[in-house]
Amino acid sequence: MKHIVPVKWLLARLYEPDILIVDCRFQLGQPDAGRKAYEESHIPGAVYIDLEQDLSAPIGEHGGRHPLPSIEELVKRLGRSGISNEQRIVAYDDQGGAMASRLWWILSYLGHSSVYVMEEGLAGWQKAGLPVSADKTVIFPKTFVPQPRPEMLADMQEVKSKLGTVGVTLIDSREAPRYRGEVEPIDPVAGHIPGAINFFWGEGRRADGTWKNGDEQQARFADLSQDDEIIVYCGSGVTATPNVLALQEAGFTRVKLYAGSWSDWISYSENPVAVGGRETISE
Known part of the structure; x- marks a missing residue:
C-alpha cells in the first residue's frame, strides 16, 4: 500500500x-x-x-x-x-x-x-505489546515550504457547477442513514447533495480494523470509472479523507476533497438537498 x-x-x-x-x-x-x-x-x-x-x-x-x-x-x-x-x-x-x-x-x-x-x-x-510513553516530546520548530496542489481541493461553487456533469462523480462518505436523510445527529439539515452516491468511509477497512489493500479498494470502487473526476465529501471534510486515501490506493488519480462538505453545502440556503437513495441529475 x-x-x-x-x-x-x-x-x-x-x-x-x-x-x-x-x-x-x-x-x-x-x-x-x-x-x-x-x-x-x-x-x-x-x-x-x-x-x-x-x-x-x-x-x-x-x-x-x-x-x-x-x-x-x-x-x-x-x-x-x-x-x-x-x-x-x-x-x-x-x-x-x-x-x-x-x-x-x-x-x-x-x-x-x-x-x-x-x-x-x-x-x-x-x-502488539509495544511501548508507550507519557513523556512530553520536545518539539523543535521547523520550516515547512508549501507546494500547493489545487487539483486536490474543491469548493462549494465548483461542486454546484458540476452537479449532473458527465464524467464527474460525487461521493458522500457518511453512513447510509445520514446520506439518505433518515437521521442527522450533527448538522441542522438532513440529506445529501443531489446526485451523490454513498460509499461509507469505514468500509475501507476490514472487520479487524486493518485497511483494505489496493486490490480490495479497487473491488470496492469497481463501479466507478478511473477516467472520471471524483469529488469526495462527508459532514465536515474529515471522514471524507480516508475515502480520498482509499481511492488513491485503488489507483484513482483525479480525486478532490470538498473540504467544507455537507455542513458547508447547507450553509447556503439556496443549495438543493436530496433524500433517499441515489439520484440522477440530467444536464
Missing part, C-alpha cells in the same frame, strides 16, 4: 532521525479528549496535532464545521509542530484512521511527498 504503513514498519524505523510521528487522536464533541489521551500515553517521540486547533480554522458563516485554514496559517501551525518537507511523517489516531487521514490529506495537498497513516492506530500498537 502506498499511504498505509503497518505497526512493524514504524517500529523498525522508530528512532530514525527523519521520522516524525504525529498523534492525531480526537473525539467529536469532546475537544479535549484527544490531547488528554496523548498526555496519558502515546508512541514514544510522537507530537500531538489537534483536529480543531491545528487542522481547522474557526467556524464562520460558511466553510463547514471544520473549515480548512489558509495555506499561510497551516504552514505556521505545521512548522510549530516540528513538521518540515524533509521528514517522513507517520500519523495515527484511534478513530479508524479518520483524523490521521485529515493530516495526511492536508500535507499531501501542501505538496509533502512522504506522509503515511499507521494501520490500526494506537490500539494496534498496544495490541
Whole structure:
C-alpha cells in the first residue's frame, strides 16, 4: 500500500532521525479528549496535532464545521509542530484512521511527498505489546515550504457547477442513514447533495480494523470509472479523507476533497438537498 504503513514498519524505523510521528487522536464533541489521551500515553517521540486547533480554522458563516485554514496559517501551525518537507511523517489516531487521514490529506495537498497513516492506530500498537510513553516530546520548530496542489481541493461553487456533469462523480462518505436523510445527529439539515452516491468511509477497512489493500479498494470502487473526476465529501471534510486515501490506493488519480462538505453545502440556503437513495441529475 502506498499511504498505509503497518505497526512493524514504524517500529523498525522508530528512532530514525527523519521520522516524525504525529498523534492525531480526537473525539467529536469532546475537544479535549484527544490531547488528554496523548498526555496519558502515546508512541514514544510522537507530537500531538489537534483536529480543531491545528487542522481547522474557526467556524464562520460558511466553510463547514471544520473549515480548512489558509495555506499561510497551516504552514505556521505545521512548522510549530516540528513538521518540515524533509521528514517522513507517520500519523495515527484511534478513530479508524479518520483524523490521521485529515493530516495526511492536508500535507499531501501542501505538496509533502512522504506522509503515511499507521494501520490500526494506537490500539494496534498496544495490541502488539509495544511501548508507550507519557513523556512530553520536545518539539523543535521547523520550516515547512508549501507546494500547493489545487487539483486536490474543491469548493462549494465548483461542486454546484458540476452537479449532473458527465464524467464527474460525487461521493458522500457518511453512513447510509445520514446520506439518505433518515437521521442527522450533527448538522441542522438532513440529506445529501443531489446526485451523490454513498460509499461509507469505514468500509475501507476490514472487520479487524486493518485497511483494505489496493486490490480490495479497487473491488470496492469497481463501479466507478478511473477516467472520471471524483469529488469526495462527508459532514465536515474529515471522514471524507480516508475515502480520498482509499481511492488513491485503488489507483484513482483525479480525486478532490470538498473540504467544507455537507455542513458547508447547507450553509447556503439556496443549495438543493436530496433524500433517499441515489439520484440522477440530467444536464
